Amino acid sequence: MNVDTVNKRPTAASTTNVQPSVLANIYQSTNIAIWPRKLPLAFISDLEQLLASEANLSIVERVSPHSAADQLKSKLSDFACAEELSEDIALLVDMFCCLFGRQEAGLRLTTLSKPMCPNFHVDHIPVRLVTTYLGTATQWLEDDNVKRERLGTGNPSDEVFAYTDIQQMQPGDVALLKGSGWEGNEHHGLVHRSPQNRQGERRLLLTQDCI
Known part of the structure; x- marks a missing residue:
């Protein structure tokens, strides 16, 4: 990946700027960029119906900005949220690919009833897009509050003492x-x-990775 390197140590930073262009801040000396947004109530209602159906979604696709909406609509056709959710995800795919100069992205859309990665950790990839459409959203830590030598202990009680100031995204962010x-x-x-x-x-939960 062609990225700008910086001399300063990266630190985590969110923003109250509601414009999606804030995501470009990831190229600066920060290790998280957040676009805070609130989803329309009607859209949320349709998403709640999807979760209430107890459907177990695990959609893993290689998508482009042009193909994403149609690929997802075919997978979500049983749900009232299919069109709006597919179009919203296609927009995020377009933004992601444009920002990182990619033709395609690796996408995962999944329903979860338990934490996927319950312990604090680091992803060994360049960058990942994350959004929780419904439910409790991702938690993260400011770099200055991390004791990295404790990562991977697998002991939740260790985590409580190793980290402070847990930050949390909101649904829709x-x-x-x-x-x-x-x-x-x-x-x-x-x-x-x-x-x-x-x-x-x-x-x-939706995630996107560079491929």
């Missing part, structure tokens, strides 16, 4: 998470985890 595979960021990938699901909660 779109974030770019810089990993250790980003040039110049080998030792400062964003430390993050899946949240603990509330009792009976199901989540709808």
Whole structure:
């Protein structure tokens, strides 16, 4: 990946800027860029119907900005949210590919009833787009609050003492998470985890990776 390298140590930073162009901040000395957004209530209602159906989605696709909507509509045709969700994801694919100069992206859309990655960790990839459409969203840590030597212990009680100031995205927010595979960021990938699901909660999570 062709990325701008920086001399400063990357730090995590979000923003109250509601414009999607804020995601380009990932090229600066930051290891997370967040576009905070609120989804329309009618869209949320349709998404809630999808989760209430107890459908177990695990859609993994290689998509382009031109193909994403149609590929997803065919997979989601049983649900009222199919068109709006597919079009929203296609928009995010377009933004992702444009920002990183890609023709395609690797996409995963999944329903979750338990945390996918419950322990704090770093992704060993350049960058990942994450958005939780419904349910408790991704948690992350400011770089200054991380004791990286404790990563990988697998002991949740260790995590409580090793990290402070847990930050949390909100449903609908779109974030770019810089990993250790980003040039110049080998030792400062964003430390993050899946949240603990509330009792009976199901989540709808989208991720995109460079391919």
